[in-house]
Amino acid sequence: MHIEEILANLLKKWKLTFDSEVIECIAKRCLGIPRQACNLALKVRNQVLAHDRLTISKQDAYAVFEREIIDEIGLSQLHVKYLMELYNANGNPKGLRALSGKLGEHDDVLIGTIEPVLMSLNFIDLWPKGRVLTDAGYKHLVSCHLR
Numbered sequence: 701m702h703i704e705e706i707l708a709n710l711l712k713k714w715k716l717t718f719d720s721e722v723i724e725c726i727a728k729r730c731l732g733i734p735r736q737a738c739n740l741a742l743k744v745r746n747q748v749l750a751h752d753r754l755t756i757s758k759q760d761a762y763a764v765f766e767r768e769i770i771d772e773i774g775l776s777q778l779h780v781k782y783l784m785e786l787y788n789a790n791g792n793p794k795g796l797r798a799l800s801g802k803l804g805e806h807d808d809v810l811i812g813t814i815e816p817v818l819m820s821l822n823f824i825d826l827w828p829k830g831r832v833l834t835d836a837g838y839k840h841l842v843s844c845h846l847r
Contacts, residue, residue: 703727703737710741711756716748718756725761729774731817736774743768771844775817778803782814783823783841786833793830 707723726744730737743764748756764770769777785802786794800807805814815831818824823837833841 703730703732703734706734707737707741710738711745714745716745716754716756721758722756722761725758729765729770729772731774731821733817740764740770773821773840773844775840778805779814779818780841780845782810782818783833783837784845786824786831787838787841787846789833791832793827793832795830799831 704723704727707726708718711718711723722744726740727737730740740761744756744761747760747764748754771780775783781803782799785799796807796810800810803810815824815826818837819826821836821840822834823840825832825834
């Protein structure tokens, strides 16, 4: 089942009305991860219900993305901070412990949730001496976060 189908079924189950643009908007920012899509849909649903409505607009989704600090492709603030640490290393590998210390996160969080996403997007490489930012990661930072 595609992410769009999962989202449509979920929103219908919650008896909300929406159009295809809303589904595309949420799907675009879930990183292809069904659980992430469901979590974003839940936050958008809560946004709508908080305003006593049953119809979701793109503006509702964008309000959630802005509040949650989710970028154009679905990266969270922690993903971006991780990439920025590698960017600031000027091409030098950065070790896991140094990254977890700078970000204030446990190693397991970085290994289990942050790095798999960044690796799947080809934004980071793992080298024997640490992590490095790839050209794709650099381009994303420049186009979306270093303007």
